[in-house]
Amino acid sequence: MQSPLDTRFGPPPGAGYFAHVSVAELAGALRAGRVSSRDLAKAALGEAARWQPVLNAFVTVDETGALEAADQAAREMAAGVDRGPLHGIPVAVKDVIDVRGLPTTSGSRHFAGHIAQEDAECVRHLRAAGAVIVGKTNTHEVANGPTGDRSVSGPTRNPYATDRIAGGSSSGAAAALAAGIVPLALGTDTGGSARIPAACCGVVGLRPTHGTITTAGVVPLAPSLDTVGPMARTAADCRLLWTAMTADHRQTSASARIGWIPPDSVHPTTPAVTRTARDFAGDLLIGEVSVPQLKELRASYRTIQGSEAYALHAERLSTAPELYSEEVRDRLRAGGEVLGWEYARALELRDRARSTVMDLLQAYDFLALPTIPMLAPPLDTRTDRIGGEPVEVNAALLALTSPWSILGLPAVSVPAGLVDGLPTALQLVGPPGSEQHLLTTAERLQSTAP
Amino acid sequence: MQSPLDTRFGPPPGAGYFAHVSVAELAGALRAGRVSSRDLAKAALGEAARWQPVLNAFVTVDETGALEAADQAAREMAAGVDRGPLHGIPVAVKDVIDVRGLPTTSGSRHFAGHIAQEDAECVRHLRAAGAVIVGKTNTHEVANGPTGDRSVSGPTRNPYATDRIAGGSSSGAAAALAAGIVPLALGTDTGGSARIPAACCGVVGLRPTHGTITTAGVVPLAPSLDTVGPMARTAADCRLLWTAMTADHRQTSASARIGWIPPDSVHPTTPAVTRTARDFAGDLLIGEVSVPQLKELRASYRTIQGSEAYALHAERLSTAPELYSEEVRDRLRAGGEVLGWEYARALELRDRARSTVMDLLQAYDFLALPTIPMLAPPLDTRTDRIGGEPVEVNAALLALTSPWSILGLPAVSVPAGLVDGLPTALQLVGPPGSEQHLLTTAERLQSTAP
Numbered sequence: 001m002q003s004p005l006d007t008r009f010g011p012p013p014g015a016g017y018f019a020h021v022s023v024a025e026l027a028g029a030l031r032a033g034r035v036s037s038r039d040l041a042k043a044a045l046g047e048a049a050r051w052q053p054v055l056n057a058f059v060t061v062d063e064t065g066a067l068e069a070a071d072q073a074a075r076e077m078a079a080g081v082d083r084g085p086l087h088g089i090p091v092a093v094k095d096v097i098d099v100r101g102l103p104t105t106s107g108s109r110h111f112a113g114h115i116a117q118e119d120a121e122c123v124r125h126l127r128a129a130g131a132v133i134v135g136k137t138n139t140h141e142v143a144n145g146p147t148g149d150r151s152v153s154g155p156t157r158n159p160y161a162t163d164r165i166a167g168g169s170s171s172g173a174a175a176a177l178a179a180g181i182v183p184l185a186l187g188t189d190t191g192g193s194a195r196i197p198a199a200c201c202g203v204v205g206l207r208p209t210h211g212t213i214t215t216a217g218v219v220p221l222a223p224s225l226d227t228v229g230p231m232a233r234t235a236a237d238c239r240l241l242w243t244a245m246t247a248d249h250r251q252t253s254a255s256a257r258i259g260w261i262p263p264d265s266v267h268p269t270t271p272a273v274t275r276t277a278r279d280f281a282g283d284l285l286i287g288e289v290s291v292p293q294l295k296e297l298r299a300s301y302r303t304i305q306g307s308e309a310y311a312l313h314a315e316r317l318s319t320a321p322e323l324y325s326e327e328v329r330d331r332l333r334a335g336g337e338v339l340g341w342e343y344a345r346a347l348e349l350r351d352r353a354r355s356t357v358m359d360l361l362q363a364y365d366f367l368a369l370p371t372i373p374m375l376a377p378p379l380d381t382r383t384d385r386i387g388g389e390p391v392e393v394n395a396a397l398l399a400l401t402s403p404w405s406i407l408g409l410p411a412v413s414v415p416a417g418l419v420d421g422l423p424t425a426l427q428l429v430g431p432p433g434s435e436q437h438l439l440t441t442a443e444r445l446q447s448t449a450p
Numbered sequence: 451m452q453s454p455l456d457t458r459f460g461p462p463p464g465a466g467y468f469a470h471v472s473v474a475e476l477a478g479a480l481r482a483g484r485v486s487s488r489d490l491a492k493a494a495l496g497e498a499a500r501w502q503p504v505l506n507a508f509v510t511v512d513e514t515g516a517l518e519a520a521d522q523a524a525r526e527m528a529a530g531v532d533r534g535p536l537h538g539i540p541v542a543v544k545d546v547i548d549v550r551g552l553p554t555t556s557g558s559r560h561f562a563g564h565i566a567q568e569d570a571e572c573v574r575h576l577r578a579a580g581a582v583i584v585g586k587t588n589t590h591e592v593a594n595g596p597t598g599d600r601s602v603s604g605p606t607r608n609p610y611a612t613d614r615i616a617g618g619s620s621s622g623a624a625a626a627l628a629a630g631i632v633p634l635a636l637g638t639d640t641g642g643s644a645r646i647p648a649a650c651c652g653v654v655g656l657r658p659t660h661g662t663i664t665t666a667g668v669v670p671l672a673p674s675l676d677t678v679g680p681m682a683r684t685a686a687d688c689r690l691l692w693t694a695m696t697a698d699h700r701q702t703s704a705s706a707r708i709g710w711i712p713p714d715s716v717h718p719t720t721p722a723v724t725r726t727a728r729d730f731a732g733d734l735l736i737g738e739v740s741v742p743q744l745k746e747l748r749a750s751y752r753t754i755q756g757s758e759a760y761a762l763h764a765e766r767l768s769t770a771p772e773l774y775s776e777e778v779r780d781r782l783r784a785g786g787e788v789l790g791w792e793y794a795r796a797l798e799l800r801d802r803a804r805s806t807v808m809d810l811l812q813a814y815d816f817l818a819l820p821t822i823p824m825l826a827p828p829l830d831t832r833t834d835r836i837g838g839e840p841v842e843v844n845a846a847l848l849a850l851t852s853p854w855s856i857l858g859l860p861a862v863s864v865p866a867g868l869v870d871g872l873p874t875a876l877q878l879v880g881p882p883g884s885e886q887h888l889l890t891t892a893e894r895l896q897s898t899a900p
Binding site for chain 1: 758761797
């Protein structure tokens with residue numbers, strides 16, 4: 001029999017070991033000797049193998065590296081070296097982030113055969129915290145798409161309904177967390193690439209303040225927007241990951257004054273999705289707010305991301321366009337047609353909108369709205385319906401996340417409950433540097449939800 | 451009989467009262483009762499009228515406002531209120547900067563009939579310091595051009611040779627200072643609009659660190675580059691203006707380690723101009739340096755400035771293109787053709803180049819090079835010759851100033867001596883916030899030059 005909590009937050013059917021245990025519990029069990037880091041690595045490797053034919057969450061599983069790192073973690077712990085709560089914990093890394101000795105495919109034929117010579121800086125931080133990297137997770141091709149169903153390695157599927165997208169571009173990370181393959185993962189977030197798949201798969205995805213976690217060693221998509229996105233099954237776990245990576249140990253209140261942004265002012269939304277997200281915010285929601293520039297910011301996202309992505313891909317597009325999938329190539333080429341003055345206007349809008357939002361963030365700790373306006377759509381679908389109206393899936397998925405990317409603000413996506421057996425999500429947006437407060441608040445919402 | 455000093459730094463023939471006295475001397479005379487602020491305002495108004503048919507430096511002379519402000523300054527001083535060294539000193543303001551109750555023409559038919567409702571914020575600072583605004587100085591049309599010979603009010607002429615340009619876009623400010631009409635002036639500097647006319651007219655023009663003096667109330671050209679540029683006849687006077695406007699009272703050394711950038715690596719230069727500038731730096735010059743990205747930065751200037759200027763002018767260009775002069779219209783339209791990805795790449799180059807230059811500014815206090823690669827060319831000339839090679843005048847004038855605009859760094863142009871009776875100039879470039887040190891060093895160079 002399912003409790004109400006199970007109904008709202010239950011893992012997908014058949015979810016693996018890590019879907020049923022918190023990182024804090026794992027850390028305790030490791031230190032009590034009830035489990036070894038090798039056991040955890042083997043559990044992750046086993047789940048990865050079991051789920052791979054179903055979800056296609058991984059591009060590379062590094063059994064040798066994982067077991068070596070697990071044994072190393074065990075030896076250190078036996079010798080009295082304790083690297084903190086991530087010590088000996090399995091982690092998956094999105095396949096746009098360099099892990100030394102492993103391929104970085106970026107989900108693209110263009111990157112075939114590329115073996116990383118060095119760890120990305122964020123990966124170095126993971127290793128310094130004692131985490132055990134078990135492999136590289138699937139990504140939408142060159143991280144340029146919110147659906148996760150275009151990749152040289154094939155689409156990633158949603159653990160809640162395998163005929164649906166996992167969301168993207170950090171598709172494999174979200175699917176692997178939801179399915180209990182790993183307890184922690186690193187994604188990236190340019191316009192929503194950590195938050196959108198987190199919302200689709202019922203896990204937590206954080207977009208940090210732009211620039212806080214360096215993207216050195218991460219394949220760039222749009223540098224003024226790119227971030228590394230910590231992801232986990234719960235806000236509590238995600239906070240451990242954030243803290244370990246950034247050494248941001250600030251204690252913050254678990255309370256917050258939250259202003260609700262009615263999302264239909266930005267994009268049509270499925271009523272049950274919006275209602276579930278809003279209900280989840282509960283008592284912390286103290287008012288409704290409006291950010292008049294949100295619609296324009298959505299358009300600016302295409303302008304800025306399109307220009308920057310084209311600047312990075314221009315040579316590849318001219319020398320070997322056939323190595324892109326048609327959809328990603330068209331998307332990149334459309335970005336190449338944006339004019340400089342449109343880009344300049346987008347930056348100007350960004351500055352104006354930031355000042356509006358920073359004013360709101362004086363009256364409210366956070367702004368809230370759904371992460372995505374709908375349930376995860378079926379694979380390969382590009383037009384869906386919301387309230388009877390046809391919507392363009394790519395644009396819809398990015399509509400509520402990309403404005404905060406433009407503004408450089410941190411935002412977290414937290415599962416809000418299931419609707420028709422599929423996850424919904426609340427997105428909280430805070431001022432620069434508010435990650436601890438965002439995650440602490442999300443943790444409280446997860447622990448007090450009815 | 452002229453002393454060597456007169457030869458190198460002498461004012462143009464017939465220069466007015468303010469070409470022969472420093473602001474510090476004026477401040478002393480005011481306080482000793484040897485002169486009144488009304489006397490100074492009348493002197494400025496008289497010189498403005500005398501020179502106007504020759505130079506066309508002013509667009510608006512505000513006799514009533516100037517005399518009222520002068521009398522107000524006198525009453526305050528009599529009552530024991532001393533606003534500091536600018537108290538009672540005449541100042542001219544470039545006609546892209548709002549002065550309440552006066553037209554802001556921007557040198558353009560598009561702005562005809564526009565009367566400013568409020569003072570620009572930089573003008574408020576001037577008034578708070580007790581300065582007396584005598585009028586608005588001519589500007590290249592919409593501040594978009596380095597020659598100063600396109601304006602709805604007609605070209606400004608160079609006091610040293612009235613068949614030559616005063617430089618632009620702050621043409622009237624530089625001409626008015628050189629001719630001794632006013633001791634102080636406010637210009638603006640986007641790609642060199644304070645430094646270039648200062649170099650052409652043998653006065654001092656400062657481009658501050660981007661963002662230090664707010665541009666609120668100033669007609670924008672390219673917001674990411676626009677600055678308000680304090681200008682004066684000497685570095686000492688300019689420093690008084692800077693200090694009064696910013697309340698930056700830091701004491702700095704008058705010594706500096708200066709690295710010379712051989713300018714021909716960036717653009718062909720007239721040998722005598724370069725030699726004179728280099729000699730002027732004297733003993734402070736301790737080495738030669740190279741900034742490999744300077745040529746690319748020049749191109750980036752067109753990309754960034756062109757995009758931002760088009761963004762601001764797009765509506766006017768479509769509704770009333772005939773209100774622009776042909777040259778300025780063509781220039782704006784060319785900016786509208788820049789692509790977004792080129793703009794994005796220019797920003798990326800800027801970041802890389804800034805880090806190169808900031809590294810150099812660890813080893814050297816300042817970098818130095820000529821402000822412009824040639825002597826002020828004849829009016830209306832668009833192709834000139836440097837060392838026998840044809841050069842495009844607009845590009846040549848901006849070649850050595852615009853890279854520092856892109857980098858957001860402060861730079862000052864200081865007269866270095868006359869060649870063939872025309873001014874040459876040394877440009878010093880420093881790290882963000884180094885304006886006091888730049889001006890103090892320039893002051894020392896002016897006082898110790900042979």
